[in-house]
Amino acid sequence: MLSRRVPRDYTPNPLAALLQEKREAGRPILDLTGTNPTSVGLPTLTRRGLAAMADPEGARYEPDPRGRREAREAVAAYYAARGTHAAAIDPARIFLTASTSEAYAHLFRLLCDPEDEVLVPRPSYPLLAPLARLEETHLREYRLAYNGRWTLDLDSLEAAIGPKTRAGVLIEPNNPTGSCLSPKERTAVESICAERGITIISDEVFGDFPWPPRLEVLPSWNDERRVPTFVLGGISKLCGLPQMKLGWIAASGPERAMQDSLNGLEWIADLFLSVGTPVQVALPRLLEERAGFQSAVRERIEANLAILRGPAGTGGARSAAADVDPLFSLLEGEGGWSAVLRFKRPASAAGTESVAEWALRSRDVLVHPGHFYDLPGDDDVVVSLLTPPTHMAEAALRIRDG
Numbered sequence: 001m002l003s004r005r006v007p008r009d010y011t012p013n014p015l016a017a018l019l020q021e022k023r024e025a026g027r028p029i030l031d032l033t034g035t036n037p038t039s040v041g042l043p044t045l046t047r048r049g050l051a052a053m054a055d056p057e058g059a060r061y062e063p064d065p066r067g068r069r070e071a072r073e074a075v076a077a078y079y080a081a082r083g084t085h086a087a088a089i090d091p092a093r094i095f096l097t098a099s100t101s102e103a104y105a106h107l108f109r110l111l112c113d114p115e116d117e118v119l120v121p122r123p124s125y126p127l128l129a130p131l132a133r134l135e136e137t138h139l140r141e142y143r144l145a146y147n148g149r150w151t152l153d154l155d156s157l158e159a160a161i162g163p164k165t166r167a168g169v170l171i172e173p174n175n176p177t178g179s180c181l182s183p184k185e186r187t188a189v190e191s192i193c194a195e196r197g198i199t200i201i202s203d204e205v206f207g208d209f210p211w212p213p214r215l216e217v218l219p220s221w222n223d224e225r226r227v228p229t230f231v232l233g234g235i236s237k238l239c240g241l242p243q244m245k246l247g248w249i250a251a252s253g254p255e256r257a258m259q260d261s262l263n264g265l266e267w268i269a270d271l272f273l274s275v276g277t278p279v280q281v282a283l284p285r286l287l288e289e290r291a292g293f294q295s296a297v298r299e300r301i302e303a304n305l306a307i308l309r310g311p312a313g314t315g316g317a318r319s320a321a322a323d324v325d326p327l328f329s330l331l332e333g334e335g336g337w338s339a340v341l342r343f344k345r346p347a348s349a350a351g352t353e354s355v356a357e358w359a360l361r362s363r364d365v366l367v368h369p370g371h372f373y374d375l376p377g378d379d380d381v382v383v384s385l386l387t388p389p390t391h392m393a394e395a396a397l398r399i400r401d402g
């Protein structure tokens with residue numbers, strides 16, 4: 001007998017089944033979905049970073065539920081240098097975790113009793129639902145809408161709030177939309193949360209990767225806040241090191257309101273002690289060495305966005321004939337590693353298949369269907385901006401005659 005929190009059906013979806021069939025047949029697939037920075041030709045771990053992992057200090061085991069003090073100080077220094085008004089962040093308010101997934105799980109345990117509710121954006125990455133299921137927490141969705149830019153539907157946010165709402169998740173920039181809240185939207189969200197006693201969880205793992213022409217990093221919630229706020233980050237995205245398994249929770253908010261939360265979070269973290277000592281010892285060096293990786297990622301994002309925007313900014317699959325509409329358009333965002341494309345349904349697509357299934361079946365191009373992320377458009381797809389630009393350009397050529 002298994003817990004009801006664990007799914008029973010593991011049948012591959014149609015796209016996964018088609019992909020397996022194509023690979024078994026030896027078809028050369030152009031994969032536009034890869035977001036693993038260690039497998040797409042990007043510089044990640046430097047020699048100095050690797051040497052820091054071998055520091056003899058890593059052989060010692062002196063567990064601290066919040067993480068090594070020196071590592072937490074390095075995170076605090078990162079936020080101070082980032083220019084997010086967090087120069088005075090207290091390392092005692094930082095908790096190291098093995099991943100952002102673990103950070104979410106800790107916070108759901110901290111904030112919610114079984115059947116309590118957490119607000120989450122729609123669309124978003126399909127991670128929160130299974131994590132919430134494991135913690136017996138219910139998710140209530142609020143809407144992000146696209147009308148030339150992504151905006152927060154405040155009416156849907158307020159409508160989603162109920163008597164069991166304990167927290168609201170913000171993802172900035174959102175994955176996959178790349179969107180961030182405007183200053184007006186941020187003020188409105190914080191006011192609503194303050195009035196209703198709702199804690200803010202802000203996932204900012206892609207915050208160092210703005211889309212050009214913007215150069216500066218994206219805004220953070222890690223400064224003086226009116227309500228208890230937990231900011232999530234980590235070196236998986238920040239430094240391109242998912243294999244090192246180190247993330248964090250940085251807490252801010254009124255001192256009296258936060259004390260019980262900080263004590264409770266320390267108690268939870270003490271049960272797991274999940275972060276290895278070598279990566280904690282190396283963290284200051286790994287953060288110092290991030291510039292090369294981030295520069296390469298930003299160059300790749302810029303190149304891929306140029307392909308997707310096309311010569312006139314209307315889509316990368318423009319027909320050779322100037323008077324023919326492009327097959328897709330880019331839904332503009334502000335940052336992150338993914339992009340949403342809105343297709344005009346190809347004439348050769350079968351009646352019931354998604355655009356993603358059509359692209360894989362007829363063009364050997366792998367993209368994610370929008371419904372994976374609860375995108376509203378039937379013919380929306382998601383691609384990774386970490387894709388080598390030569391692959392992105394070749395994929396555009398393959399689908400341009402759709």
